[in-house]
Amino acid sequence: MAVDARAVANEILSRAWELGFEPTQIDVQKITYFLHGHHLLDHGVPMVQTEFEAMQYGPIQRILLDSFRKWADQPIGELAEKFDPVRRVHEQLPRIVDNAILETIDRYLAAYLCLPSFELVDMTHARNTPWSKTVDAARNSVNIGMRISDDLISSCFEGLKCLRESDCRVGSSASPAS
Numbered sequence: 001m002a003v004d005a006r007a008v009a010n011e012i013l014s015r016a017w018e019l020g021f022e023p024t025q026i027d028v029q030k031i032t033y034f035l036h037g038h039h040l041l042d043h044g045v046p047m048v049q050t051e052f053e054a055m056q057y058g059p060i061q062r063i064l065l066d067s068f069r070k071w072a073d074q075p076i077g078e079l080a081e082k083f084d085p086v087r088r089v090h091e092q093l094p095r096i097v098d099n100a101i102l103e104t105i106d107r108y109l110a111a112y113l114c115l116p117s118f119e120l121v122d123m124t125h126a127r128n129t130p131w132s133k134t135v136d137a138a139r140n141s142v143n144i145g146m147r148i149s150d151d152l153i154s155s156c157f158e159g160l161k162c163l164r165e166s167d168c169r170v171g172s173s174a175s176p177a178s
Contacts, residue, residue, distance in 0.1 A: 002049040003101060005061040006080035007093045008032050009068075011105055013079060021113050022075035025068040026057060030120035031112045033059040037130075037157040039104040046150050047101055054134040054146040058124035111160055129158040 009028050012035075016023045023031070032048065039047035052059040067080040081090040096102055112120065124131045130152045138146060 001098055002046045003096055003098065004082070004093060005032055005048045005050060005063050006067055006082065007096050008035065008048060008101075008105075009061075009064050010079045010093060011096055011102075012109065013076060015105070015109055016113055019110070019113065023113070024073055024075055024117060025064070025071055026073070026117050027113075027120065028068065028076060029060045029064055030058060030117075030124060031109065032061060032064065033124065034112055034120075034159040035104055035108055037153050037159045038108050039101065040150055040154045041157060042104060042107075043100050045100075047104060051145075051150070052130075052148040052153070054131050054138070054143075054148055058121055059131050059148055108160070123158055123160075126158060128156055130156055 009032055012028055012031050013023060016027075033052055036047045036052070039045070048061065050061060050063065053062060064080070068076050071077065080093060082093050083090055096105075123129075126132065130148045133152060133156065134143065134146060134148045137143060
């Protein structure tokens with residue numbers, strides 16, 4: 001069952017911090033997108049409840065943009081929360097309990113954490129990716145919100161192929177925070 005993008009982001013952040021990485025918003029946005037794509041291919045269902053949007057810096061989840069806006073391009077320093085408008089309080093998001101989603105994160109996360117931000121952006125901006133096809137199509141037709149459909153992600157996903165967590169050697173391509 002698909003989950004809130006902020007729950008996926010929180011899982012990414014928690015695991016990244018444990019490994020000594022300090023992800024920025026762009027890292028979290030891209031990694032959430034790539035994990036979602038792998039989950040679509042491996043399990044045939046979305047990981048994230050909401051569609052990705054094609055923005056200048058690639059596929060994004062608007063709710064993550066809003067949640068981590070204060071960090072700008074600096075490393076994110078706290079987990080995302082949800083806002084209860086009735087009680088007017090911020091609350092913790094529930095942890096992910098879906099085994100298939102946790103399996104996808106286990107399988108692919110470390111490999112993406114090892115990649116520098118610019119490489120993640122280059123991957124999403126390459127020709128014939130879901131992002132580029134959405135941007136190109138918007139030149140000739142209306143796509144309110146510049147939504148990237150899960151069908152499009154499934155049909156031309158550009159993520160790293162055949163990776164497992166053990167494929168990442170911390171410090172090889174991108175080093176963790178000091």
